[in-house]
Amino acid sequence: MKIISFVGRHNCGKTTLLTKIIPLLKKEGINVAVVKHSAKEIHELPSDKDSDRLFNSGSDVVYFVSPKLSVYYSKDKKEKSLNDVLNSIPNNIDLVIIEGYKKEDYPKIEVIRKDIDALPIKGLTNVIAKVTDCTIDSQLPVFSFNDEDLITRFIIKWLSK
Numbered sequence: 001m002k003i004i005s006f007v008g009r010h011n012c013g014k015t016t017l018l019t020k021i022i023p024l025l026k027k028e029g030i031n032v033a034v035v036k037h038s039a040k041e042i043h044e045l046p047s048d049k050d051s052d053r054l055f056n057s058g059s060d061v062v063y064f065v066s067p068k069l070s071v072y073y074s075k076d077k078k079e080k081s082l083n084d085v086l087n088s089i090p091n092n093i094d095l096v097i098i099e100g101y102k103k104e105d106y107p108k109i110e111v112i113r114k115d116i117d118a119l120p121i122k123g124l125t126n127v128i129a130k131v132t133d134c135t136i137d138s139q140l141p142v143f144s145f146n147d148e149d150l151i152t153r154f155i156i157k158w159l160s161k
Contacts, residue, residue, distance in 0.1 A: 037100030
């Protein structure tokens, strides 16, 4: 499986962009997994679903199982490493999209929103493209937020390398 990371500052639109790209990748027959990192400590799930309520009541592990969906919740003493998470992903996955983990050396698409900060993040490694709503000087491919078809084709071409 191949791994690509979408990175950018908080609230720059990474998740919104990915919710447009993932269905296009799925239409191309690509099995996708997403690993989303949060820098914030989360102790409770903000939902009133039964499984969330059971987890929030203090259970250390909750399995939600239905005929077509399974969800696993666990409270961990320390944050799992990215490698541990990646090793738990099923073998049928073609592409893992990581949201966050800026310091990891996986290929990255940097997302820049001018209302948040128009400057690229300093010190990023292995950036292969950028998505932005402002003019930037770059030797890399640059896409707008409305270019989900072009971004998807870029990812598919990158996958075939």
